[in-house]
Amino acid sequence: MRGGILWALGTALAFVLTATAFLLLAGLFANSPERSLAPSSPNEDPDPSLDLGLDEEQLAALDDLPEQRLGLTVRNEGEEQLSDISLTLEVASENTALTEARYYRATVDELAVGASRNVGFILDLSPPVVPGGSVSSENLEAPQTIVEIQATTPEGVSAVRTVILPLQADS
Amino acid sequence: MRCKDTKPRGAWWTLAVASVTAVILLGGCGHPREVAIPAEPAERGGADLGLGPSVRPLTSGPGDKGSPRWSPSGTSISFTMDGYIVDKSTDARQLRRRTTRDFGAQEAEWVSSGDGLAILGADLSETPAAASPVADGASRAVYRTRPGEGSLGVDEISTSVLAMSPLPNGGLIAARESGDSTISLFVMDGNGEISRTYTSSVEGAVSDLSVSPDGNTAVLAVQAEGAGKSGILSFDLSEGTYRRIADLPKDEEVFGAPQWTRHGVFYVAGEAEMAESEDAAPYDVYQISLDSGKPGPVPGVGEDFVASSLRASPDGERLAIVGRRNPNSPTDLYVLDLATNVLEAVTANENMEIKTSPNDLAWSADGGHIAIVARGILSGSRVYGVRADALLADFYNVYDVPVGNSSSSEVSEYGSAG
Numbered sequence A: 001m002r003g004g005i006l007w008a009l010g011t012a013l014a015f016v017l018t019a020t021a022f023l024l025l026a027g028l029f030a031n032s033p034e035r036s037l038a039p040s041s042p043n044e045d046p047d048p049s050l051d052l053g054l055d056e057e058q059l060a061a062l063d064d065l066p067e068q069r070l071g072l073t074v075r076n077e078g079e080e081q082l083s084d085i086s087l088t089l090e091v092a093s094e095n096t097a098l099t100e101a102r103y104y105r106a107t108v109d110e111l112a113v114g115a116s117r118n119v120g121f122i123l124d125l126s127p128p129v130v131p132g133g134s135v136s137s138e139n140l141e142a143p144q145t146i147v148e149i150q151a152t153t154p155e156g157v158s159a160v161r162t163v164i165l166p167l168q169a170d171s
Numbered sequence B: 001m002r003c004k005d006t007k008p009r010g011a012w013w014t015l016a017v018a019s020v021t022a023v024i025l026l027g028g029c030g031h032p033r034e035v036a037i038p039a040e041p042a043e044r045g046g047a048d049l050g051l052g053p054s055v056r057p058l059t060s061g062p063g064d065k066g067s068p069r070w071s072p073s074g075t076s077i078s079f080t081m082d083g084y085i086v087d088k089s090t091d092a093r094q095l096r097r098r099t100t101r102d103f104g105a106q107e108a109e110w111v112s113s114g115d116g117l118a119i120l121g122a123d124l125s126e127t128p129a130a131a132s133p134v135a136d137g138a139s140r141a142v143y144r145t146r147p148g149e150g151s152l153g154v155d156e157i158s159t160s161v162l163a164m165s166p167l168p169n170g171g172l173i174a175a176r177e178s179g180d181s182t183i184s185l186f187v188m189d190g191n192g193e194i195s196r197t198y199t200s201s202v203e204g205a206v207s208d209l210s211v212s213p214d215g216n217t218a219v220l221a222v223q224a225e226g227a228g229k230s231g232i233l234s235f236d237l238s239e240g241t242y243r244r245i246a247d248l249p250k251d252e253e254v255f256g257a258p259q260w261t262r263h264g265v266f267y268v269a270g271e272a273e274m275a276e277s278e279d280a281a282p283y284d285v286y287q288i289s290l291d292s293g294k295p296g297p298v299p300g301v302g303e304d305f306v307a308s309s310l311r312a313s314p315d316g317e318r319l320a321i322v323g324r325r326n327p328n329s330p331t332d333l334y335v336l337d338l339a340t341n342v343l344e345a346v347t348a349n350e351n352m353e354i355k356t357s358p359n360d361l362a363w364s365a366d367g368g369h370i371a372i373v374a375r376g377i378l379s380g381s382r383v384y385g386v387r388a389d390a391l392l393a394d395f396y397n398v399y400d401v402p403v404g405n406s407s408s409s410e411v412s413e414y415g416s417a418g
Helices: A002-030 A033-037 A056-061 B002-028 B272-276
Strands: A050-055 A068-076 A082-093 A102-111 A116-123 A145-152 A158-165 B065-070 B076-081 B084-089 B105-111 B116-122 B140-145 B154-158 B161-166 B172-176 B182-188 B194-201 B205-211 B217-223 B231-236 B241-247 B252-254 B259-261 B264-271 B284-288 B295-297 B306-312 B318-324 B332-337 B342-345 B352-354 B361-363 B369-376 B382-384 B397-402
Touching: A050 A056, A050 A145, A050 A158, A056 A068, A068 A082, A068 A102, A068 A145, A082 A116, A102 A116, B065 B105, B065 B361, B065 B369, B065 B397, B076 B105, B084 B105, B084 B116, B105 B161, B116 B161, B140 B161, B154 B182, B172 B205, B182 B205, B182 B217, B205 B252, B205 B259, B217 B252, B217 B259, B231 B264, B241 B264, B241 B284, B259 B306, B264 B306, B284 B306, B306 B361, B318 B361, B332 B369
Parallel strands: B161 B205
Antiparallel strands: A050 A068, A068 A116, A082 A102, A082 A145, A145 A158, A158 B382, B065 B076, B076 B084, B105 B116, B116 B140, B140 B154, B161 B172, B172 B182, B182 B194, B205 B217, B217 B231, B231 B241, B252 B264, B259 B264, B264 B284, B284 B295, B306 B318, B318 B332, B332 B342, B352 B369, B361 B369, B369 B397
């Protein structure tokens, strides 16, 4: 009997030690000295309870044209129901000389714990145009398109996703 | 005895099972494989720079950055971004825009001891709203930023400008187009006033220039026109006289500005047609000895080295060279100690595209840092869990490469040669 208890305790201890070792190793790599060199990001995924999912195949099929469909999966991974989730999607060019951006909005009224909801957007991904024609940088003959998606709730739960689309501008 | 034998075996078996379980728990079963793309961690665009452990980013986010220049104090850095000029503190993220967004700027240099900038860009008198980039052959002008926090105004200093270079005293020297068979230089002081002009009979057009550390000699790359040869001139700024110190083989040209050091004049040159190649860095590094006056290979740089651009340190004792050790190597930043002829790679490029234009390379005034511009070699759509302005590798960004200070002699020890 005593041997069995000791064996069980030893098993549990070994598991805890091993798991801790793996966690420490993971933490060690995640906090390598190089990490501290990166600029701080005040907006880094502030709340893991709200997840935004994007479809790989759909992203790959996007083109630099109007009426491009982008689906987004909003998932409640927290422990409380979420309501009034405000979704804002901004489409902008990598070329910062072009300040024109396109905004799209949607709202998810309620999302139960563990539930997910698909939200569709119809985006205009055509290259921005300025008076005098399209502007491109010397090294950016085909500037990438940036799609920034933000989700927030009145309670302050939020999530962000940035999609970089290497769309080839034909114009 | 049996128990003693059994327990250790059981413990090892338990440990193995626990390890496998832990691996599965930690690595594999958080979420089943879905069609959705999980956001990549910020480090993908941040900490794992792919340029070596000591390299740190000075900027982040979208924008085609270029022409980085450290302020005289080393606490700020200016650069072009999609055709306009910004500067920022090296310790902060906030950018300060110095021109309008449609400026068409190509290069900027700090002038005077304050925060003034001289800007080489599109001639706005010809093109009121310049689109970037400035088209080849288009007229360019030099401007100076106006003092005052938040001012986006500039004063035009001169039009028809070919190239410019900062002077050690905080001023600027520039070459401008002139009549047939002449070159025209002017010196601008830190306040934006043209204090001296030079005109000399020389065939060809100045493609770039730099100034010796003591400020007495300008070194000019002259591009051939017609049947002439490209070459390099040294220009005595006290006397206003020049001397042709090198002729290049026909169809070759100097890439960027020759660099004056007390160990000789260094430059990158190669066949003119190669410049249009998509494969960057088709050129070699040459040295003109001040004793013999003959161009030759640079000791310490191997025969297989493929150079793109170079820039001498402020004390003239080292050269920063962007290039490849051999045609199959990645592009890296190297520092050549001119006293010892030791070439050291100061970046360890794994997956980055380093800009190879001569303008995209800058020493800090104390010689302890070099700024370069690079972006990751990435393809396809990428998804991140941070905002775009926190990303690094997805866009051209400015990086600080610490290189240590030279222990060599002071600038004042330099002599000038005419």
